[in-house]
Amino acid sequence: MWNNKNVWILLIGEFIAGVGLWLGIIGNLEFMQAKVPSDFLKAIILAIGLLAGLAVGPLAGRVVDQMRKKTIMLVSGFARTISVIFMFIAIQTGSLWWMIIFLILIEICAAFYFPALQATIPLVVKEKDLLQVNGMFMNVSSVSRIIGTASAGILLVIISLSMLYFFSFVAYLGLFILTCFLTINDSKKEKTILGDMHSPRTGFKDVFPVIKERPIVLMTLMLSFVPLFFLGGFNLIIINISELQSSASIKGWIYTAEAIAFILGAFSVKQISHKCSSYTILFLCSFVIGLSQLLLYFAQIPVLSIIVFLLFGFSVGAFFPTVATIFQTSVPKDFHGRFFSFRIMLDGFILQVALIITGFLLDIMRLQQMSVTFGTMSLTMTAIYFFQFRKRKTQFELKEKIS
Known part of the structure; x- marks a missing residue:
């Protein structure tokens, strides 16, 4: 796997980007x-870009399934590089409107790039290496x-600030070249996109039967809500811990501890998979997240x-x-673009809902x-899906045995 040129290109590109x-x-x-004194207005401005990315998600999914993945990554990568120019204009003019244009463009580019990236990984590595590569x-x-x-x-x-964005521009340009x-x-052939783009059979509705026919995919999507609800309000929780302990430095310690533990978890998952199935790993991790x-x-x-x-x-x-490995191996490759676009949209929605709920609950009750x-x-959600899994275990036979 480590002699695979494509793996190194994607990993280095991921780091640079x-x-x-x-x-x-x-x-x-x-x-x-x-430029913006109001925190609420800052949140609204950032949300505009996110909403733009969500809005083009269905189109992005169809395009990824109907065109070459490399073409999509190149076009979206080039557009993302060019979009930084609008921030240079915003800084020069002091106008927030140019920044909003930049945010919209950057999120639209991401809506195309990341589903294409997720759909590319199974095409360049062997199935047995997917878990390690995703880690x-x-x-x-x-x-x-x-x-x-x-x-x-x-x-x-x-x-x-302009020089900071110049370095960002150079990073995106480096990703495009890589x-x-x-x-x-x-x-996939680019020529099919024009003929099939408006076909009624190339939308998200095609993904739903695929999910329904594969209960493990639906279960995995639902279990993903457990960490997403924690991640959505992550920054608010840490701010409250800092206030609770009357310590500003605890924020740095928590961020550092979480990042190091995350890296160790991703490094270790391949070794853990030798002793546990993918579904056992899911349930154990979900349980520990609830416990934390x-x-x-x-x-x-x-x-x-x-x-x-x-622990988290x-x-x-x-x-x-x-x-990621379960999705890449359980969902047919012809649906990867639409599925991963749908998943990105769903994750983004859940993160926003989690942020709002966390803020609301912190206002009406203590941390x-x-x-x-x-x-x-x-823990309740984990238990429900665990017992469902045990009850229907014969339907959840592993399609991948990662060695």
Whole structure:
């Protein structure tokens, strides 16, 4: 696997794009901090971009299934590179409208790029290597997040905001150039897109029967709500822990602990899979995530709060590569584009709902009570799907045995 040129191109590209993404995110926050006094208005501006990405999700799914994956990655990568120009204009003019255009374009590009990336991975690696490769992608994404945010914080002290976006531009351009060297065995033909784009049989509605026919796919989608509800309100929870402990430094310790544990979880999942099935890993991780939410009842204790996020980070690091592998092997390849677009839209929606619910509950109850509520919900959902799985185990025979 490690002699596979495509794997290295995708991993290096993921790292470069991740650093560029986080440089841009920190730059966005810096720009809005100077121009927008209201936190609510900041949230609205950021949401506009996310909604644009969600709106084009169905179209993106059809395009990914009907065109060559490399073509989509190149076009969306080039468009993402060009979109940074609008931030240069925004900084020069001081206009928020140019920034909103930038956010819309960047999210639309992501709506096409990431389903194409997910659909590309099974085309360039063997099925037995999918879990390990998905884990590596999670690790690379985490490392790029750490390096990107740390670099942005340092760079903003010594260079201008425009130069920060210039580095982001260079990162996206580097990703585009790397993508040109991909070699993908993809039988899709670009010419079919014009003839089939408006066909009534090329929408998300085609994905739903596929999910219905494969109960394990539906179960995995539903179990994904457990970590997503924690992740949606992640930053708000950490802010509340910091206030509860009257410590600003605890935020840094928690973020660091979670990131390190995430990387360890993603690295370890391949070895764990030798002893446990993919579904056992899912249930164990979901259970630990629910347990970690319950343990936040003791969030006023610094050491215990760090242990909670170590548990959560490790579980999520093992959970998401396993989920990606199940989807890549259980869903037919002809539906990968539409399915992964649907999944990205669903995850984005759940994260937004989780953020709103977390904020609402933190306003009406203490962090400890909210944690017990979320933890109980997570453990209940895990138990329900575990007993359903046991009851219908013969229908859930593993289609992949990862060695």
